[in-house]
Amino acid sequence: MTILVLGGAGYIGSHTVMALKQQGYRVVVLDNLVYGHSDVLERLDVALVEGQVGDRALLEQLIGGHHPATERAPVQAVLHFAAYAYVGESVEKPALYYRNNLAESLTLVEVLLAEGEWRGEMIPLVFSSTCATYGVPDPDQIPIQESCPQRPINPYGRSKAMVEQLLADVAKAHGQPSVAFRYFNAAGAHPSALVGEHHEPETHLIPLVLDVMSGRRPYLQIYGDDYPTPDGTCIRDYIHVCDLADAHVLGLKQMLERLAPSPTYQVFNLGNGTGYSVQEVIETAKQVTERGLLAHVAPRREGDPPVLVASAALAMRELGWIPRYPELRTMIEHAWQWHQRRFRV
Ligand code: UDP
Secondary structure: OEEEEEOOOOHHHHHHHHHHHHOOOEEEEEEOOOOOOHHHHHHHOOEEEEOOOOOHHHHHHHHHOOOHHHOOOOEEEEEEOOOOOOHHHHHHOHHHHHHHHHHHHHHHHHHHHHHHHHHOOOOOEEEEEEHHHHOOOOHHHOOEOOOOOOOOOOHHHHHHHHHHHHHHHHHHHHOOOEEEEEEOEEEOOOOOOOOOOOOOOOOOHHHHHHHHHOOOOOOEEEEOOOOOOOOOOOEEOEEEHHHHHHHHHHHHHHHHHOOOOOOOEEEEEEOOOOOEEHHHHHHHHHHHHOOOOOEEEEOOOOOOOOEEOEOOHHHHHHHOOOOOOOOHHHHHHHHHHHHHHHHOO
């Protein structure tokens, strides 16, 4: 069975490609390689097509099985990770984010609908969404459930929320099946250290902490220590990237195998339900690496909510999802193994 993974050369996409391959699926990746890395897919021996999700003719070829990379096999399902995900950049270049994250997803949905109609069977879609669609939840809404009102506060979060809305609408109108996952803070790397986190520029806390600890950066900036949290730094719900990947495979299987009668459009939070402050992340990283780091308190980063913690009870109940690596320490251990392998530090 052939699965098309859009954005499969990125951080979460590449880990999901690995999980799909382990489950015996044939995988074809479409990625524009703006933020993704082809070497990851070479290591995984996966066919990579370089291009845009918004390239309608290319998508039609791939999904219909007329592209050489699909070896004439029509695609049975699509996983869509291809997006720009820098909040700051989305504020500076909103049109770029609406084009890439929203307009290109609309093209995908149109191609899926047309192909599904032609086949007489809709093609399931798994979509990467984000906790950024919630914006700044009220403290009494923590842990956040899927029913929490979505009030995104930047173009990145809005572009994702709009695609969710599109998927809900086409599910209702045309029976297009899809699952959207709202990720909290993806962290860690595959235990094999074959794939891991590789962003350029890097803005995420754990890889930046490890960069400082390995001497690749001079210091860490802690964005604000005057939040209404026990130690004054922001609290996030970190979730191992392999656990995210597992959830995608479960969501996909539920739609492909119709394991249980389920609504046509479903949305699930993915997190561990436990929050860690920036200071706690630093302390855990010190224990894992047995190294210190220089950290300065800097002004708050615009748009950072004080606390984001998920309730992922729905994914556990409906998909049977059980995180394999719920401990922050394990996530940092795996991230550190990947970091050491990649930078030979
Ligand atoms: N953070 C920080 N310094 C950094 C990067 C991040 O203090 O150099 C904080 C950030 O303010 C947030 C947390 O670490 O509270 C996680 O940030 P990250 O960018 O990793 O993920 P986000 O929660 O923004 O998706």
